[in-house]
Amino acid sequence: QPNTAFADGPLNFSPFSFGTSSQSGQSQPSDLPQPPAAAAGDKSASAPAPARVRNDQPRTTSAGFDPEPLERGAKLLREISASPNAKKAFEFMKKQEETKQTELAAKAAEYKAMQAQAENERQRVIYDEQRKLAQHNAQTKSQMARYEDELARKRMQAENEYHRARNQELVKMQEESSIRLEQARRATEEQIQAQKRQTEREKAEIERETIRVRAMAEAEGRAHEAKLAEDVNRRMLVDRANAEREKWIAAINTTFDHIGGGLRAILTDQNKLVVAVGGATALAAGIYTTREGAKVIWGYVDRILGQPSLIRESSRGKYPWSGLFSRTLKSLRGGDKELASKNGNGFGDVILHPSLQKRIRQLSGATANTKAHNAPFRNMLFYGPPGTGKTMAARELARKSGLDYALMTGGDVAPLGPQAVTKIHQLFDWAKKSKRGLLLFIDEADAFLCERNKTYMSEAQRSALNALLFRTGDQSKDIVLALATNRPGDLDSAVADRIDEVLEFPLPGQEERFKLLKLYLDKYIAQAGSRKPGLVHRLFKSEQQKIEIKGLTDDILMEAAAKTEGFSGREIAKLMASVQAAVYGSENCVLDPSLFREVVDYKVAEHQQRRKLAAAGGGSN
Numbered sequence: 001q002p003n004t005a006f007a008d009g010p011l012n013f014s015p016f017s018f019g020t021s022s023q024s025g026q027s028q029p030s031d032l033p034q035p036p037a038a039a040a041g042d043k044s045a046s047a048p049a050p051a052r053v054r055n056d057q058p059r060t061t062s063a064g065f066d067p068e069p070l071e072r073g074a075k076l077l078r079e080i081s082a083s084p085n086a087k088k089a090f091e092f093m094k095k096q097e098e099t100k101q102t103e104l105a106a107k108a109a110e111y112k113a114m115q116a117q118a119e120n121e122r123q124r125v126i127y128d129e130q131r132k133l134a135q136h137n138a139q140t141k142s143q144m145a146r147y148e149d150e151l152a153r154k155r156m157q158a159e160n161e162y163h164r165a166r167n168q169e170l171v172k173m174q175e176e177s178s179i180r181l182e183q184a185r186r187a188t189e190e191q192i193q194a195q196k197r198q199t200e201r202e203k204a205e206i207e208r209e210t211i212r213v214r215a216m217a218e219a220e221g222r223a224h225e226a227k228l229a230e231d232v233n234r235r236m237l238v239d240r241a242n243a244e245r246e247k248w249i250a251a252i253n254t255t256f257d258h259i260g261g262g263l264r265a266i267l268t269d270q271n272k273l274v275v276a277v278g279g280a281t282a283l284a285a286g287i288y289t290t291r292e293g294a295k296v297i298w299g300y301v302d303r304i305l306g307q308p309s310l311i312r313e314s315s316r317g318k319y320p321w322s323g324l325f326s327r328t329l330k331s332l333r334g335g336d337k338e339l340a341s342k343n344g345n346g347f348g349d350v351i352l353h354p355s356l357q358k359r360i361r362q363l364s365g366a367t368a369n370t371k372a373h374n375a376p377f378r379n380m381l382f383y384g385p386p387g388t389g390k391t392m393a394a395r396e397l398a399r400k401s402g403l404d405y406a407l408m409t410g411g412d413v414a415p416l417g418p419q420a421v422t423k424i425h426q427l428f429d430w431a432k433k434s435k436r437g438l439l440l441f442i443d444e445a446d447a448f449l450c451e452r453n454k455t456y457m458s459e460a461q462r463s464a465l466n467a468l469l470f471r472t473g474d475q476s477k478d479i480v481l482a483l484a485t486n487r488p489g490d491l492d493s494a495v496a497d498r499i500d501e502v503l504e505f506p507l508p509g510q511e512e513r514f515k516l517l518k519l520y521l522d523k524y525i526a527q528a529g530s531r532k533p534g535l536v537h538r539l540f541k542s543e544q545q546k547i548e549i550k551g552l553t554d555d556i557l558m559e560a561a562a563k564t565e566g567f568s569g570r571e572i573a574k575l576m577a578s579v580q581a582a583v584y585g586s587e588n589c590v591l592d593p594s595l596f597r598e599v600v601d602y603k604v605a606e607h608q609q610r611r612k613l614a615a616a617g618g619g620s621n
Ligand SMILES: Nc1ncnc2c1ncn2[C@@H]1O[C@H](COP(=O)(O)OP(=O)(O)OP(=O)(O)O)[C@@H](O)[C@H]1O
Pocket: 349, 350, 351, 352, 385, 386, 387, 388, 389, 390, 391, 392, 393, 443, 444, 484, 485, 486, 505, 516, 568, 569, 570, 571, 573
């Protein structure tokens, strides 16, 4: 800037400045040449711009330089130096110069002030800028903080999401693991169950084997007995034959004596000889034919009418006429009514749950109607724990429906071996002959009718089962098949398919146990000694003693019924038999509540002990 000012200075001496000032001539003494600075200052201060000198014919050098102003300046300087006021002018110029310097200083100060102001302004701008920057920074920072906060929040959210997913995964894994554990537990339980079933099957097999062995032993015993009887018979026959022979010899001797005489007469008489020979031959032929014919006819009658050996018990007797007398006697005495009214429910001695009893009554009614309408019978399956009255109920059902009944045991079939098939056919042929229709009750049916693909089943047993399936393939109008088993699951599927009615015989409930206790109390204790002594008793003069019952109320029986939870009908009957034995074992043959309770408690403890042993046996296996 100062340079520019100084640069402006010489310009004030420019020919234009001088020209202008000389031409304008304002506020300047006309005699004094206008100082160029003043002129310049005026020019800058005063508003009107100096009029430019027009130079229409410029004198320029070839280089374009115009020397005229220089010349005029020199002329002016010469005029000044020639002027008497040159000193004054110089002074004036000096003053002017000083003024100018002062003005310049003032300008410089002003300029400095301006500079300071500009500096201030700059500082202010810098400050503003910094403030703005700071603000911006703060804003940016807050934005950053917000952004970071947002990021943190998002991160937190993501982490939460991750944790939630992880937790869900953990829960899922835990659930899966618990499911796996549950499955493993179930598998273990199933294994245990399978083992139990296996053990039960093995037990059943052992039982069956025992039954088979027992049956075989019994059969052997029977065979032995038959053999002995046969031996005795043979010996008797031999003796009789000997006696006969002797008799005949004597007779023959006598005869021969006569014959001797006669022979002589015959031999001498031709006609008599012919008659004698013919008569003897005819007699021999007659005797032989009669004996052999009788044998054949008896065998035929026995085969046709006789009871098959598989039947253990039957309402028909061994021969059709064998039960005639007893049946007549029974009907004269009032028949089944006596039995039916025994426990007041029209169901003989059988105590069952009312609903089961009702079902059996309905079935017996239906069976009786079936027979009346000549419709096919319905086969039945009775299942439940041992000693719950299945056999008794079958008997009652047959009796009430007016059918004959025959009872066989599944365990009897196996010992028959290859004979079993023939015996089964014989049994069904025999059963078909019943005029009234026959209820064929097969106890322990699983021993005979179990699954055919069992490895321990013999070929003969399998054939016997097939024979039964063959005979029961169609619905029969003569035979009702009633099977009883403790293990219905073991039955062959083809057998199960032939069953129309399935009845479960559960263990008796408290009410039934009470009735059973009453029934057997009456049977074994109240009626003990009241019957007429039998022949044996009479022979040995050992009369059954009467038992006196003291204070045995229904409440005490009910208490016993509550205690005997889990007892079967058979166990209750046995309990009462034990009570009877205990009474006979006592001094005065009196049954009082304390003795009764004692036996009941003892029997209950025995029952529980047996159950524990059975459970331990099952568990250890
Ligand atoms: N419901 C009952 N009512 C009366 N007595 C019963 C009953 N259940 C069992 N008993 C007694 O138990 C004995 C056996 O009964 P039954 O033979 O009918 O039983 P089960 O169910 O056929 O037994 P198992 O399956 O062992 O052959 C009977 O002689 C009887 O003394």
